Amino acid sequence: MIKLCHKHECCGCSACASVCPQGCISMVFDAEGFVYPSVDPTKCVNCNLCNKVCPALASRQGAVPQGTFAAHFVDDTIVRSSSSGGIFTVLAQYVISKRGVVYGAHYDDKMNVVYSCAYTNENVAKFRGSKYVQARINDCYQDVAQKLKQGVIVLFTGTPCQIAGLKTFLRKPYDNLFTMEVVCHGVPSEKVWHKHLQVIKEKYFAGFDISNVIFRYKENDWRSYKLRYVSCNNNVYDTPRGEDAFFLGFVKCLYSRPSCEKCQFKNGVSGADLTVGDLWGVEMILGNRGNLLGESLVIVNTDRGMKWLRQNADLLSMTEINLADAMPYNEGLHEMAVPHRNRASFFQNVDAGVDVDVLINEMLESNTTERLKESKNKIINLLSRIKNKVVNTIN
Numbered sequence: 315m316i317k318l319c320h321k322h323e324c325c326g327c328s329a330c331a332s333v334c335p336q337g338c339i340s341m342v343f344d345a346e347g348f349v350y351p352s353v354d355p356t357k358c359v360n361c362n363l364c365n366k367v368c369p370a371l372a373s374r375q376g377a378v379p380q381g382t383f384a385a386h387f388v389d390d391t392i393v394r395s396s397s398s399g400g401i402f403t404v405l406a407q408y409v410i411s412k413r414g415v416v417y418g419a420h421y422d423d424k425m426n427v428v429y430s431c432a433y434t435n436e437n438v439a440k441f442r443g444s445k446y447v448q449a450r451i452n453d454c455y456q457d458v459a460q461k462l463k464q465g466v467i468v469l470f471t472g473t474p475c476q477i478a479g480l481k482t483f484l485r486k487p488y489d490n491l492f493t494m495e496v497v498c499h500g501v502p503s504e505k506v507w508h509k510h511l512q513v514i515k516e517k518y519f520a521g522f523d524i525s526n527v528i529f530r531y532k533e534n535d536w537r538s539y540k541l542r543y544v545s546c547n548n549n550v551y552d553t554p555r556g557e558d559a560f561f562l563g564f565v566k567c568l569y570s571r572p573s574c575e576k577c578q579f580k581n582g583v584s585g586a587d588l589t590v591g592d593l594w595g596v597e598m599i600l601g602n603r604g605n606l607l608g609e610s611l612v613i614v615n616t617d618r619g620m621k622w623l624r625q626n627a628d629l630l631s632m633t634e635i636n637l638a639d640a641m642p643y644n645e646g647l648h649e650m651a652v653p654h655r656n657r658a659s660f661f662q663n664v665d666a667g668v669d670v671d672v673l674i675n676e677m678l679e680s681n682t683t684e685r686l687k688e689s690k691n692k693i694i695n696l697l698s699r700i701k702n703k704v705v706n707t708i709n
């Protein structure tokens with residue numbers, strides 16, 4: 315029987331299921347709530363195409379960045395509704411103006427995060443904002459391939475592993491394909507996400523369904539963003555991110571996908587033209603020139619990415635910076651999603667009928683050693699900020 319990559323390395327990109335000529339691979343959820351391929355051996359003809367397109371088995375080369383920028387869209391209304399500086403929307407609008415198509419992640423009517431495409435600026439709006447759950451690819455890779463062959467300009471945006479999966483699935487480069495990856499901390503379990511939504515729904519919305527979650531709800535300063543939950547009858551529940559159990563468990567990797575522990579695709583390895591993330595530490599890097607509503611970190615990995623960025627220069631406020639200056643403030647750039655020490659114990663209890671938010675908070679309670687480590691990290695961070703500020707002032 316055909317053997318796919320090791321489960322621990324599988325990022326769930328769906329390239330294998332998308333390529334199988336027999337349609338014998340389905341993507342199914344495991345007990346933790348992560349999607350993996352499952353092969354029907356009775357239909358398999360051993361063609362090995364699934365392994366040929368698997369990004370976890372492909373040889374990889376890291377990209378040498380051609381430039382790093384601090385940037386934001388000049389339109390503040392867009393920046394406010396984007397996670398950081400709204401770079402995604404700048405690129406999407408450009409592609410739409412060329413009669414192209416944009417692929418991104420949005421909520422479906424059951425609050426699953428799924429991929430689909432958009433041909434208009436109005437439809438692109440649903441992709442705006444980070445959703446901290448792994449997005450389901452469904453049949454988007456086949457759809458992209460079809461559009462590329464028809465000569466349509468395609469912008470595909472997503473996590474580095476999903477971009478790597480698309481590239482290996484396509485098996486050849488296309489001049490009309492543009493790709494933008496997000497800096498990626500890792501993705502949490504979809505099962506935990508739905509359990510958490512159930513808790514919020516009962517606790518704050520009297521059982522009414524949730525119709526939207528804004529992970530980065532910005533009021534005046536993006537650095538103090540909150541989470542906003544919206545119910546189908548338009549009630550709203552806001553919570554500081556430091557008090558939202560799901561967000562805390564995500565950040566502390568209590569229920570991250572196993573492949574994120576040794577991510578093979580970050581930092582341009584996926585082949586993405588641009589890598590886009592948050593420019594944390596903006597006040598140290600740009601002084602008071604950053605946008606209070608959000609500033610993006612943009613790493614250019616290809617000539618095409620640089621050309622594309624320059625073509626949109628009139629819509630962007632952009633400053634060239636040193637990648638090394640941004641690194642200390644953004645763990646997603648260089649750290650792996652090391653599982654929390656209570657991950658196994660969390661998953662042993664998650665189906666026991668307990669309130670998942672209570673369980674998350676219990677599991678995250680830190681012991682003395684961890685508290686000491688956290689304080690040490692805070693001090694290192696503070697010292698690094700002070701050092702940068704001094705260097706910036708001298709320069």
Ligand SMILES: Cc1cc2nc3c(=O)[nH]c(=O)nc-3n(C[C@H](O)[C@H](O)[C@H](O)COP(=O)(O)OP(=O)(O)OC[C@H]3O[C@@H](n4cnc5c(N)ncnc54)[C@H](O)[C@@H]3O)c2cc1C
Nearest residue numbers: 396397398400401402418419442443445471499591592646
């Ligand atoms: C799971 C995840 C983890 C992240 N971790 C970090 C991090 O550690 N450090 C950091 O600097 N930045 C991280 N980001 C990226 C950051 O939050 C912004 O998405 C990015 O800076 C783009 O912001 P924007 O303002 O340009 O546009 P936005 O309008 O915010 O762009 C949203 C873009 O993200 C895509 N997207 C949203 N949710 C998903 C999803 N679940 N899966 C795939 N694509 C998605 C949309 O399709 C769209 O292309 C992460 C994003 C995600 C989705």
Ligand code: SF4
Nearest residue numbers: 334358359361362364
């Ligand atoms: S070997 Fe071929 S037929 Fe079998 S699962 Fe893989 S792609 Fe499908």
Ligand code: SF4
Nearest residue numbers: 324325327328330368
């Ligand atoms: S192609 Fe993607 S989903 Fe399939 S085995 Fe490889 S990593 Fe997993």
Ligand code: SF4
Nearest residue numbers: 474475498500574577
């Ligand atoms: S950390 Fe790596 S493997 Fe995990 S979702 Fe992000 S890109 Fe994919």
